[in-house]
Amino acid sequence: MKNFVKFGTALALAAGMSTIAYAQIKPEDAIRARQSIMRVNAINFGPVSAMAQEKIPFNKDIFVANALRLESVWAMNPTRFFVPGSDKPVAGARIAAFTDANGEIWSQPEKFKAAYDKETQEIGKLAAAARSGDEKAMKAAAGDVGKACKACHDDFQVKK
Numbered sequence: 001m002k003n004f005v006k007f008g009t010a011l012a013l014a015a016g017m018s019t020i021a022y023a024q025i026k027p028e029d030a031i032r033a034r035q036s037i038m039r040v041n042a043i044n045f046g047p048v049s050a051m052a053q054e055k056i057p058f059n060k061d062i063f064v065a066n067a068l069r070l071e072s073v074w075a076m077n078p079t080r081f082f083v084p085g086s087d088k089p090v091a092g093a094r095i096a097a098f099t100d101a102n103g104e105i106w107s108q109p110e111k112f113k114a115a116y117d118k119e120t121q122e123i124g125k126l127a128a129a130a131r132s133g134d135e136k137a138m139k140a141a142a143g144d145v146g147k148a149c150k151a152c153h154d155d156f157q158v159k160k
């Protein structure tokens with residue numbers, strides 16, 4: 001309990017500081033931060049999605065662990081890292097920072113936020129289903145999470 005309170009305090013402090021911290025983040029660091037969060041989302045969502053589509057056998061423990069990790073990682077909110085100046089690759093950065101973000105993110109911020117909110121809602125439902133242990137509900141919720149990933153990528157990621 002004590003640790004939990006401490007953790008809560010740290011979170012509250014971090015939230016208060018975030019405006020300053022994100023205003024100062026370098027574009028190349030912002031690009032890498034959002035891509036890293038996305039990448040870890042995909043690592044956790046991969047097995048969940050494959051089980052939901054019955055491409056691999058259902059294993060409740062693995063499903064639940066990945067769904068709950070996805071919830072935690074999504075809570076880092078990758079959309080905070082689409083800061084001004086990070087709409088194009090950064091040349092000369094220590095590690096080259098390419099980006100697949102398209103300009104709509106900055107020209108249609110409300111639409112982008114709606115896509116984020118939709119995903120937050122679907123991931124919340126997936127985590128609730130995982131906690132309930134109902135296999136059917138878990139698989140259905142996983143499908144909706146995947147649709148929300150795809151919907152945002154269709155609108156806001158450069159087509160390859």
Ligand code: HEC
Nearest residue numbers: 035038039041042045099100101115116119148149152156
């Ligand atoms: C709100 C919009 C949005 C949602 C929702 C979203 N993504 Fe993304 N994702 C993006 C954008 C934009 C990029 C391109 C970022 C860049 O290159 O700067 C991206 C990039 C990625 C990448 C490539 C990262 C890299 O290494 O370059 C992966 C993998 C990914 N997303 C997985 C997912 C998964 C899995 C989900 C669902 C659980 C998801 N995304 C949901 C917007 C979204």
